Amino acid sequence: xxxxxxxxxxxxxxxxxxxxxxxxxxxxxxxxxxxxxxxxxxxxxxxxxxxxxxxxxxxxxxxxxxxxxxxxxxxxxxxxxxxxxxxxxxxxxxxxxxxxxxxxxxxxxxxxxxxxxxxxxxxxxxxxxxxxxxxxxxxxxxxxxxxxxxxxxxxxxxxxxxxxxxxxxxxxxxxxxxxxxxxxxxxxxxxxxxxxxxxxxxxxxxxxxxxxxxx
Ligand code: ZN
Numbered sequence: 782x783x784x785x786x787x788x789x790x791x792x793x794x795x796x797x798x799x800x801x802x803x804x805x806x807x808x809x810x811x812x813x814x815x816x817x818x819x820x821x822x823x824x825x826x827x828x829x830x831x832x833x834x835x836x837x838x839x840x841x842x843x844x845x846x847x848x849x850x851x852x853x854x855x856x857x858x859x860x861x862x863x864x865x866x867x868x869x870x871x872x873x874x875x876x877x878x879x880x881x882x883x884x885x886x887x888x889x890x891x892x893x894x895x896x897x898x899x900x901x902x903x904x905x906x907x908x909x910x911x912x913x914x915x916x917x918x919x920x921x922x923x924x925x926x927x928x929x930x931x932x933x934x935x936x937x938x939x940x941x942x943x944x945x946x947x948x949x950x951x952x953x954x955x956x957x958x959x960x961x962x963x964x965x966x967x968x969x970x971x972x973x974x975x976x977x978x979x980x981x982x983x984x985x986x987x988x989x990x991x992x993x994x995x996x
Contacts, residue, residue, distance in 0.1 A: 791825045795834050795857060804844035805837055805855040810910050810958060814853045819860040819954045822889050822928075826859075835887050835930055838863045847908045848883070849946045851953035854909050862888045862950035866942065877981030878903055879921075879941020888935075891927035891951045895920035896938055900995040904967070904974055904983060905945060907959050914974050915963035916983045918995045919948050964992035 798805055808814060826834060834857075842850040848866040852859045865885035874880060879901070902918040922940045925947050929935055939947050949959055960968075967990055969978060978986040987994050 791820070791857070791859065792827070792830060795826055795830060798855065798857070799830075799833050799837055804841040807841065807845065807850075807854050807908050808856050810907075810960075812856070812909075814856050814858055815909055815953070815958065816956045817853075817858060818956050819853060819858045821860050831930065835861070835863060839865070839885060845908050849950040850908065851950045853953055853956075860890045860954045862891065862954060864888065864943070864946045864950060866946060868942070874981045879944075881941055881943065883943045883946065887930040888925075888947070888950065889928040889930060889932070891925060891947065891954065893923040893925050893939075893947055893951050896922040896924050901945070902964075902983060902994045903945070904969070904978060904986075905949060905959055906971070907949070909953075910958065910960065912971055914969055914971060915960060915965065916967035916986065916992065916994075917945075917959050917963045919945055919962070923948060925951075966990050966992040 838850050838852070838855065841855060842863055842865065849862060849864040851862040863885065864883060866880070866883040868875065868880045868882045870880050899921040900918045901921040902916050904914040905917050906914040921944065922938060923944050925935065925937055925939050927935045952959070967983065967986060969986070983994065
């Protein structure tokens with residue numbers, strides 16, 4: 782529960798962040814804010830400030846570019862993230878990874894739970910761990926519960942690449958990074974991924990680098 786006395790600092794921090802135009806600075810692994818749990822959003826920002834903050838997250842995600850951004854990645858310990866993926870990928874990648882376009886949306890106080898036992902393992906990366914990617918096996922389908930930016934309740938099943946994005950961003954809000962769940966032997970520079978591991982699925986990478994895939 783937020784009280785007037787602890788509302789002010791967060792709102793003030795966000796106001797200060799928004800005082801500068803353009804994309805916000807993204808903090809990198811090692812910043813404590815990425816490892817702490819976040820505060821549930823409970824009106825700490827008034828509707829106008831929330832709308833400005835969400836817009837700044839959107840601009841920052843586009844500029845990076847990325848397909849998701851969580852508030853702690855700009856130093857704000859609030860349970861809010863944005864996602865959007867135009868999914869400009871070849872057909873074979875779309876089919877293998879379920880990477881379908883995900884329109885822009887705001888996740889307020891999200892949480893997820895697996896639906897079924899199927900897992901999907903693919904390379905993923907993080908704007909707070911620049912330069913690298915690693916294979917993460919995640920539930921292929923999750924039930925997402927959250928609110929949207931207007932406070933309307935959301936309860937839906939998400940599959941494919943959007944399910945991966947939802948899990949990655951929600952994990953940020955629990956102080957987790959994708960590396961906590963990754964096959965560390967798969968860790969590859971962006972250059973190595975582009976050069977060797979651009980296949981739709983990471984089977985060849987698993988053999989060559991020596992890590993296990995689920996199933
Ligand atoms: Zn991330």
